[in-house]
Amino acid sequence: MGAKLSPGMRIFVTSFATILAMVVVAGSMMLLGLFDDMIESRLITFVVNLFVAIINISLISYLMKKLDHVHIKEMGFRVERKDLFFVLTAFIVTLTLILSYVGVLIHHNFISGTFNISLLKELNFYLLFLVACIGWIFAASHEEVLTRGYFMKNLSHRKILSMLLISPLLFTIIHIPFRGLNPAMLLTWFFGGISYSYLYLKSGSLSVTTLVHAIHNITNDLAFYNLPNFSLFSLAENLTSHYKGYYELLLCISIIFLTFIFYGKNGFFTPAHNLSNFWEKHKNEVKVEQVNKNSVTP
Template sequence: MSPRFNPFARISMAIVAYFVSMFAFLGVLAVMDQLERVRTEYAFLASMNILVGLWLTAAVFAAYKLLDRGRPFRLGFAVRRKDLAFAAAAVTASMTTAIVFAFAAASREPGLGTVFRLEKLGDTAFLGAAAYGFLGWLIASMQEEVLNRGYMFANLHRLRPLGMLLAASFLFALTHIPTKGLHMYPLLIHFIGGLCYGYVYLKSGSLWISSAVHAAHNWALDLWFNDDYGVSLVSFAVPLTDGTKLLQQALLVSLILVLTYGFYGRNGIWTPADNLNALWTADRHRPHPHRGGIRQGSAASADTAL
């Protein structure tokens, strides 16, 4: 059965629906005078991440089934032993990079009173709050990965792999406007992050793995950079600049990309995981009565280097 709309229309509707949903949710929180709690209470942030993550993941599943005529779980949810090993390495890389940057940033201005609270690591209440925060980020990241990687790649796969990554990462950055605003540095940071998570998904074929990498990154930032929450292990005397945050993002992404290629690159830099290649090849052979929006390419073009 062919999809109801062409890829460009499906992507456009997904983005509009996401913006409407997020602004509606933020509006409800504002009316209830709860919006500030998202910025200051870690448990409340985690709860909202879980609520919105589950809601929007279900919405993307429904869109893929109804508009794309696809089966959502074919987008890639398998986890193999190699995937677990990669996820462990990527989580370690995220945490290590955050720790190194935190201590490096503190050492630049040693006399201004940057405070480390490493004694929290022995506090069971802190460990419980941190674990709940990670769960919240995992579910929130799953929602973003299902939309920005699974769904977007399913509609962009006729592009060459690099073009698909760039387009999906641009859309990923745009989806952060409701929470981050229209500011250059945050959007650029999320665009770079999107390239990383997209490449992890392209090579692993698993949304669980890209979600785990994504969640670990966000969680590491909470523990070592975001001093807004009581869960932070460091309080910077001088706020980190956007340039410092961008540098940390670029270095971490570079490290994750190298790890991804090391674990999954034997079949080539750009070749998708077998399950994604099979899914996209089947889609290219389906009848598409509403051609347009996304430029068509040969089946081979999606699997070869630029």
């Protein structure tokens, strides 16, 4: 089956199956009358993210075996001491950047809002933070397996720069059916996708990209979205698209710069060693398929 599908068709089939699985989960929540509660309740969101991650990663793993004849472990999930230090540094940088950014906007009257310092004294805030961390890790995990691990594997026969742009674009597109065409969110997904793709290229670990992706989502909740008993800022209005876009661009540049500092010893666009080996198999497969296709063309 895998030999009959081009890399582009494999990406399409896997994306469609993943989106369909998420539609089934969302539909089930609606039938149970829990969809609105999911948006407001961190606990329900945590449970939903857990089930979606299990379903989607299992589905992607199955499709990888059928379409690509490879095991999901080959994508790279290792975590070493350097990786943990990188994640900690990324968390500090991201949190500092987002709090400073919103604080500057408020201070200079670009937006209206206040800092909820009293939340930091409440135990419930830290419990919600823990639940949010775990929930966002599950939510980010299946997106990283699909859009970084699988998409980039099937784009690896292209030039590196092309891969680093197409993967974020696909990452943005698969969010649209559920989140719409909000310009601020489109920028969030695209710039985030660029930074995660580059991080995966250099670190070779989906575990690292998953944790950084989760950090991004958690800090956005803390600063941008006026979530009751959780957001550290009470904003009079949601950030407009250009303010959100500026922040996402700043964060993207920061993560890419941080990634290069930690993992860039072998060059700016040189993939991690494990990915070079993994992707080389795919490149050879594409070459063989092309030769076979040309040989039967009259």
